[in-house]
Amino acid sequence: MGFTVRRTSGSYVRPATATPAGSLELSAIDRVVGLRHMVPSLHVYAPRGCSDDDRRGGEAQPQPSPASVVREALGKALVDYYPMAGRFVDGPEGPGGARVECTGEGAWFVEAVAAGCSLEDVACLDQYPFAIPEQDLLPDEAPGVQPLDLPLMMQVTEFNCGGFVVGLISSHTITDGLGAGQFMTAIGDYARSLPKPRVTPIWSRELIPKPPKLLSGPLGKPRMLQLRHLTVDLSFDSIEKAKSRLLQSTGRRCSTLDVAIAKTWQARTRSLRLADTSARVTLCVAANVRHLLRGDAWRPKDGAGVAGYYGNCMYPVMVSAESGAVEAADLAVLVAMMQEAKARLPAEFARWAAGELVGVEDPYELPFAYEALFVSDWTRLGFQEADYGWGGPSHVIPLAYHPHMPIAIVGAPPAPRMGVRIMTECVEQEHLPVFKEEMMAFLN
Template sequence: MAVVAPPMELQRLRVLDTVTVGLTPPAAAEHAMAPLPLSGLDADRNMLDVTFRTLRFFPPPPPSVDPLAVLPRAFAAALGLFPALAGRIRDGYVVLGAGAAVPLVLAASELSVADVDTDAPASALLDGLAPGDGDGDVADGPALALQATRFACGGVALGMRVAHALCDGAGATKFLAAAARFASGQGPPDMAPVWERRELLGPRQRPRVATPVFDRVLALDDDVARCGPYGAAGEWHSQQQLTRECVHMSDARVEALRARLADEAGLRLTTFEVAAAFIWRAKVKANGTSSGEVVKMVYSMNISKLVDPPLPDGYWGNVCVPVYVALAAGDLIAQPLAATAALIKKSKQAVDDEYVRSYIDFQELHRGEGVTAGAVSAFTDWRRLGHGEVDFGWGGPEAVLPLSWRILGSTEPCFLLPYGAGDERRRRGFKVFVALQRAAVAGFREEMQELLLKQQQISVGRL
């Protein structure tokens, strides 16, 4: 059988070394005999066996600074504050054994950062700039893996793979921001990291589900119990040939639509509510879904300040719950877009402390029975995750990208992403990475025209 050569840009990527970033002996001794329990949100099956991968591009440091020398020391210092990232996940706990450490790949590329297309969500080069996906093998490797790549222009790419059961995007950013502080000589973060996961977000002593929404949108499925929420859908999705699109959204056009829909609905609407309603409808229309089929969207909502008591600022576990909207495809397409945006707002208003506790308890009561919402279109907003705080001393990230796409029980997610600080499009809009069926691409593009930046370029790739 002929060997297929990797793409040319990957051939110009060289691994220089793989170093292990370990805990100091005192920290290792402190945690070696004390398994750390996960929270009820961490132990959600949608998170438990899943890793997520991210990629950040940074500007060149001063000539006197070698980023491949600075970063290992900075990560070692930060790991002392976040020791669980060097552990392994076992049965709802994080276990740190002797010699617990995080692998850090140091690499170099002959390319310039300007040669990298950060608008291509399925780029082989982007994928090669982060540690490989570890889905299904979370228990066999450390919770965190890192890769730092220096480009010929001096720019730096930082790739990360982390077990989703330990943190979401906000929690991972806290770790990176702590490492950045050490790298820039600022010392530890002002707010110490907080664990206390079972105490703050564990199931109640007598689990109970007082929020009826979960009985309406969640079900139990033997295939999901056996294969997980993503494995059960994998064969169907491979047959459908999902693709990834990069869509460039215009702030002015979204704002004009938001104002019109707010007036029609008699409500104050957010950009997220309007954009999610528009994109969800566009996907369903482009898919040609039968009018009587119930379609669902799910999005993640930060509950840090909604629970009682509020989560402390240093808490770095998963802090989002899934929120669902479901209706017949025909109703979604026929009703005014303002009505769909209003439904999303109404679903957000239903999220309170009891919603969170009931969701955690529902998972606890049915753990192992295959909790699933079925086929869902997932949405998550990364525009305000504190990316600018990750500054290793030579500037914050110029681009932040998701590489893994298994979130909220869905393999058809939509990410709202900011442009980098140096991208002139930042003043005019934001971009969206979205997964959809390949057969729906043309229809989806047509549906999205109303909100697009002019002269945008769309990248398409296979999932």
């Protein structure tokens, strides 16, 4: 059965009060050309029950619509995060010199309804492909502006059950995943009538080091791949069994994330069945490096232990090995390789920050090739804390896939289910059956 979404309005939401004007410089990481793209995601909110406060004389009182609540709160949050209401402008050298013009023109906001449809009718968007096309739940193109010049777009789609979906498209140029989660949480704080966000945002892009430009090859056209979607839920029980076996065999502890990533990398490598077993395969994980920076602005604030910086602050952790070795390795070996790479992170980031990598390839210029797997961890970005008065989202659906970038995103299954969800678009059709088989074998 098909369901349709009808967009009822679309407009720019400006900051609720006057905000500073002028031009803001982006950091060296923000300006990485490969980050000049939009990151879409869907945030699913179940309907809330009717509380005693909602009743008068035994009858439920009319409640404001989710769209109106989020829209008003967005305007307030844009006062604190006023650069998100501006526009990107390229520098003389192009996107590599981009900055933000704080024009206050606002974020694009769309209100929509799913006609005659409840979240249960579409399985709460827990079955792929979705019963409603994902593009219908994301905001349409904003008028009068190039999409990549706009920091933020949102759509709230209301369902007849009282639940809703927030479709977010944010620019990776202005914020990383942690920053986007922090911003969405701020909207939720205002939606619940808090006087200010629980975490005070910090722009402070000057705190990011500015090392000299490193070697970079010409920006070639990446190979477009026909990547197929696969989602696998790993139970905490299966993860804990693997962690226990690793502890017994190596004496070393590892994280749930370590196990999930190692298994996914091995399953994908096995599915490729590269004829040359000495061919290199690469794993790339974007690691948060806020804890590696120094200065007063990075010390815990607001009692939450969070500095409030919402710009890009990550560094690629790379692991490379022969495909045959990855296929045949015990899981403990792959976990050890990842842990060793993470252990090198502070020294490698310090060398980059100090400008000691002159003469070598830029670590932020990633190898977009089919033999590489990129992993993004969405389990600790803060999106689950975004509560607009209906509680946190039942689940968050990343849609940050690109046809030139084999990727696996680590998240969580819909509440109340527990475990780890691996969402992938990392193999083409010919390799999908073996990849699925290898991933499912981990559950046994």
